[in-house]
Amino acid sequence: MATTKQREAAKKNVKKAQSAARDQHTLQNLSKRTRTALGKEANAVRRGDAPTRRELEQKARELGIKGRSKMGKDELKHAVAGAQRGS
The missing domain is CATH 1.10.287 (Helix Hairpins)
Incomplete structure (x- = not known):
């Protein structure tokens, strides 16, 4: 939050x-x-x-998602969701 x-x-x-x-x-x-x-x-x-973009980027960092700094908010949302499903 x-x-x-x-x-x-x-x-x-x-x-x-x-x-x-x-x-x-x-x-x-x-x-x-x-x-x-x-x-x-x-x-x-x-x-x-x-979540804010900053929160999504932090979660992506924790999940080790590459290229997160170049992603938009929607891309980050999908990448984080996909990584969490795969974990």
Whole structure:
């Protein structure tokens, strides 16, 4: 689980990203389905239901997954899940 400090940092980062996206109108160029998925993922992290990328990377390090620093969050999720199933 994420600590309070990590959750606060994640909230701050999400707000910064949202602000930048508003300024650049980035979200307008995404499909409604993608925007919805991004919102649901952000809310899950805020609630503590979903792990942060940092938490996933730490777990990948513990499991000895190679190439983790170059992976995105979804790739890390799948790699960690696969490694845990294989253990």
